[in-house]
Amino acid sequence: MRRGAEAKTASQHTCLTLARPRLDQPPSQPISSDPSLPPRDDATVVPGMRVSEVGHKQEVELVPNKIHFMKTLSLKPLAFEIPDFLSEDECKLLINLAKREGLKKSPIQFSKERADSLEELAVNQMEIFNILDFNHDGQLQIIEMMSHERLAKDQLLTPKDIMEMYSSLKADPDGNGVLSLEEFKGVNMQDFYRYIDRKKTNKRELVRNSQQAWLVQGKGAHPIMHSIQQRVIHLTRLSAEIIELSEPLQVVRYDPGGYYHAHWDSGKAVPDISRISLEQFVHISPYHFLSRYATVLIYLSNVTGGGETNFPIADNRTYDYQSLIQNNIDLRDTYRHCDKGNLRIKPVQGTAVFWYNHLSDDEGWIGDIDQYSLHGGCLVTEGTKWIANQWISVHPNKRSQLLLQKVMAQHANDGDQSEGIVDEYCPAVHEEL
Known part of the structure; x- marks a missing residue:
């Protein structure tokens, strides 16, 4: 988040939208794609993005003078794979930055700070x-x-x-x-x-076994942090303001025996922030109010054994939570049953996986959680797995999102470092996810 950012009025954001592909939109411009894949007349796209079939590849420009290829991994959830999102040296740099920041055991319990925040807000x-x-x-x-x-x-x-x-x-x-x-x-x-x-x-049965660190991406951060934000902006086609107000980058390390049971990255946010004062809002931390609209997961290392990212019900014809547990096999259990998942992605250093955690509503804003985005990290059997998570955090209510942007800009204009909010509260943010 930038210090000195200028507050903007709601009238300047009347066109605020999220760029998740809408399945009823026809192509509005030519699309660069892998010539080995035949064109389809029923492509479902937003401008420049084609997602109509699993395996489809398209070109994306994330950095100047370099073309990346983005492959569709699944339609439910809508998920993509982008090789070479980061270079080997950039991956090593992020790992070193996380080590310097200091990795801590990933929390597995509901945050006391989160509970206190809800009590302070009198959520009934x-x-x-x-x-x-x-x-x-x-x-x-x-x-x-x-x-x-x-x-x-x-x-x-x-x-x-x-x-x-x-x-x-x-x-x-x-x-x-x-x-x-x-x-x-x-x-x-x-x-x-x-x-x-x-x-x-x-x-x-514990939800996860890992270590993590949070890396701030605002003013004064290492240049690689800004570079990653810019790539995420180009990849997601979202505004810089939304990306810069999202959570900091999370770096996670899984040693042998590490895993993360299947979960959803997002959840419903506190519905109304209009009753919150600036002081209360900053004290509580803005990220308690937001949902994770999309996830960009980056593999920072190769893994000798295990460690795949598993979407157990990706592209199922229907969703039924009860069917996740049958004949003593729990598909959420990434410690024992990762091999039963529909989509498993092997960690490859520098590769990013990008998916949407929410559907879109009728106005092109964040809608309900996409239940098919259930995912987890498979058991690491050999080697060490390093990943980075860049979450795109927004409020489900567009009016509250505009207020959030205004409040955060005002906080920055007052001369306080928004990074301080991040440093103090991020270990407690969304830790249940």
Whole structure:
């Protein structure tokens, strides 16, 4: 984030959009593509981006005087692979910067800071219910409760775990596995948390095993950080303002035995930030209010054994959470069952994988979470795996996004370093993901 950035009024951002391909748009300009792949008349594109079939390759210019090729990996979620996104030397540089910053054990529990923030904002039971109700049907399915970051904490919960908890707490009187708003309001959330705290956890059920560091990309950062941001801007076709207000770069190290069970990178954000003062907003950290619209994952090393990125249900015809666990095989379990996933991407140094975590709404803004974006990191059996994550963070409400940009620009104009917010709060941001 830049110091001294000028605040802009909402009227200057009336055309604020996100450039996820819309499947009903016809081509608006010629597309550079791999001549070995035949053209298709039913291509689904945004200007310059063709995504109609898995395996399709297109040219993208991320740095001056160099052409990269971007290959479509899947349509659900919409995911791409870009070889040589970084050079070998750039990968090594990022690893050294992360080591100098100091790697820490990746958190596996819900952040106390996050909990305190929600309490400070007085987020009530009704708001929590609405945040968890992904499909907006006025009920909480088991899958929606399992997605509750503080409830899951450090564990890979199963539907059986949730039903046992309901039974113990008498939260689901009719035993149908679905909580109405009245049933949800009838249970103290602290009782849910205490129940999970008492549950014994096998080490392999912990959500992840890794180390991480956060690298700030604002003024004063190493030039490579700005260069990566520019490439992400060209790759995603999003505005510089959105990218620069996103989370810092996260570098993660997985040693032998490291893994990350399948998860979604994003979740619903606190719905309304208009009631937040500047001081409160800065104190809490802006990233608590945002969703991760898209992910750019960069492999910083080759891996001798394991360590693939696994999308267990990519391009399934339909999505049913219950089908993830069948015959004692849990497709979310990347420690034991990565070989059962639909899409597995082998780490290759310098390669980036780019995917959307959300669908688009009717206005071209962030919509519902794409359930097919469920992904994880397979068990590293030999060698060390290094990756970098660049998340594109936006607020699901366009008006709140405009307010966010205005507030952050005002904070920068006041002479404070927004990087300080990042340094203090990023280890606690989205740690459940």
